[in-house]
Amino acid sequence: MKYQPVIGMEVHVELNTTSKMFCGCSAEFFGVAPNTNVCPICLGMPGTLPVINRRAVEYTIMTGLALNCTIQPHNVFARKNYFYPDLPKGYQISQYELPLCLDGYVDVDPDSSDQVKRIRVRRAHLEEDTGKLTHVNNHSLVDLNRAGVPLLEIVTEADLSSADEAYAYVSKLRQLVRYLGVSTGDMEKGAMRCEVNLSLTDPDTGEWGTKVEIKNLNSFRSVRNAIAYEIERQAQVLDSGGRIDQVTMGWDEARQVTVVQRTKEGDTGYRYFPEPDLPPLDLDPAWIESIKTSLPELPDAKIARYTQKFGLTLKEAQVLVEDRTVAEYFDQVVTAANGTEAVTPKLISNWISGELFRLLSETGAPITAVSIEPAQLVELIKLVTANTINQSAAKTVFGVMFETGRDPQAIVQELGLQQISNADQLVTIARQVIDSNPDPVTQFKSGKETVINFLVGQVMRATRGKANPKLAEQVLRKELEN
Numbered sequence: 222m223k224y225q226p227v228i229g230m231e232v233h234v235e236l237n238t239t240s241k242m243f244c245g246c247s248a249e250f251f252g253v254a255p256n257t258n259v260c261p262i263c264l265g266m267p268g269t270l271p272v273i274n275r276r277a278v279e280y281t282i283m284t285g286l287a288l289n290c291t292i293q294p295h296n297v298f299a300r301k302n303y304f305y306p307d308l309p310k311g312y313q314i315s316q317y318e319l320p321l322c323l324d325g326y327v328d329v330d331p332d333s334s335d336q337v338k339r340i341r342v343r344r345a346h347l348e349e350d351t352g353k354l355t356h357v358n359n360h361s362l363v364d365l366n367r368a369g370v371p372l373l374e375i376v377t378e379a380d381l382s383s384a385d386e387a388y389a390y391v392s393k394l395r396q397l398v399r400y401l402g403v404s405t406g407d408m409e410k411g412a413m414r415c416e417v418n419l420s421l422t423d424p425d426t427g428e429w430g431t432k433v434e435i436k437n438l439n440s441f442r443s444v445r446n447a448i449a450y451e452i453e454r455q456a457q458v459l460d461s462g463g464r465i466d467q468v469t470m471g472w473d474e475a476r477q478v479t480v481v482q483r484t485k486e487g488d489t490g491y492r493y494f495p496e497p498d499l500p501p502l503d504l505d506p507a508w509i510e511s512i513k514t515s516l517p518e519l520p521d522a523k524i525a526r527y528t529q530k531f532g533l534t535l536k537e538a539q540v541l542v543e544d545r546t547v548a549e550y551f552d553q554v555v556t557a558a559n560g561t562e563a564v565t566p567k568l569i570s571n572w573i574s575g576e577l578f579r580l581l582s583e584t585g586a587p588i589t590a591v592s593i594e595p596a597q598l599v600e601l602i603k604l605v606t607a608n609t610i611n612q613s614a615a616k617t618v619f620g621v622m623f624e625t626g627r628d629p630q631a632i633v634q635e636l637g638l639q640q641i642s643n644a645d646q647l648v649t650i651a652r653q654v655i656d657s658n659p660d661p662v663t664q665f666k667s668g669k670e671t672v673i674n675f676l677v678g679q680v681m682r683a684t685r686g687k688a689n690p691k692l693a694e695q696v697l698r699k700e701l702e703n
């Protein structure tokens with residue numbers, strides 16, 4: 222494409238504090254009866270005064286640190302004035318000139334290629350959410366349970382240049398807030414909402430074109446699809462000699478198109494001024510420092526540790542790190558293995574991303590409910606590397622462990638799954654297989670090498686999967702030569 226897309230993002234993250242930003246109401250709003258978690262403060266009654274939620278400030282600092290931002294000790298809340306039926310006060314308390322977090326970045330890796338792209342974060346600030354309108358026939362219903370819920374707004378520089386990068390960026394943000402435990406990050410429940418501003422560069426001058434804003438993108442797919450669509454739309458307008466208007470657009474999920482909502486107004490329309498009901502918020506540097514030291518190990522650091530220290534591939538590390546609870550389970554098993562040579566981090570990774578993920582997705586259970594103790598998985602891997610059981614028997618054992626939480630040795634005993642690693646025991650079976658399969662044997666003898674796999678399969682079948690497949694092949698080859 223001759224035009225280069227220039228994309229910036231604003232992501233709103235609902236913080237999962239117990240209470241709202243400026244009052245003691247429950248911050249729960251999803252699936253709650255309308256207008257039940259409200260009080261005079263979040264309803265914007267005259268004469269009420271806001272009080273800052275300390276936990277919301279802490280969550281914002283945690284997120285800012287994870288985004289590599291500078292945390293500003295001196296903060297001032299500001300009033301953002303506008304009228305809308307879901308905003309009882311007629312203004313939203315936000316931060317304007319002095320946000321909590323400044324100048325950070327997020328590294329994204331859209332195609333898992335190890336070629337990271339750095340997305341600069343201009344600022345992240347704390348504000349309160351609005352209520353929610355539902356339109357039914359000719360009526361609009363307002364629910365103010367969400368009014369006053371702490372909201373973190375994260376704003377990037379216009380560093381993104383494709384729909385895939387934007388997708389990778391919001392995925393990474395969701396992963397971070399989940400690691401930190403500051404938000405559910407559930408887009409479908411409105412806990413993360415995205416806005417995009419997008420323009421195309423002039424192919425001759427390289428200058429940025431007119432910026433279009435796309436609001437209220439409420440799913441990962443809609444972020445990707447809306448950006449891809451809007452890039453194409455603007456390119457077509459420009460190609461046909463048209464002009465891009467500065468507008469705010471919405472995403473029509475049903476028709477998969479962007480639609481104009483209104484022409485854009487600037488910040489001046491909001492008449493920002495310092496919130497007179499709140500004193501400046503000056504943070505103790507020692508508090509910021511203590512939050513910094515108590516942050517959990519973050520995804521990038523985990524990936525670096527898994528690839529550099531444990532020798533996992535980037536892809537393997539990414540799969541484990543995607544969800545914090547999975548990474549923690551992996552770490553626990555590695556710790557339980559305690560450096561045992563037969564139980565490498567690679568083998569552990571294979572079991573988790575292979576059989577364990579398969580059974581989790583089959584049963585729909587979360588990994589936190591898994592009844593296999595880390596030490597039991599270590600024991601199972603030892604049984605395989607010591608040739609006590611073969612790989613297919615190990616999968617059977619793993620399935621029983623997953624269901625019952627029992628020890629692998631006991632299951633191996635009970636099901637009689639010990640591998641036949643004694644060549645003498647296999648010779649008789651190999652001879653029977655050769656005798657009862659004259660055609661494949663002829664084919665093998667005339668040079669069709671792959672037939673050996675079929676014959677090994679027959680030995681495995683005859684031993685009900687207990688033969689050591691490598692040994693079975695050796696014995697077969699020897700017998701076929703005779």
Ligand SMILES: [Zn+2]
Nearest residue numbers: 244246260263
């Ligand atoms: Zn309230």
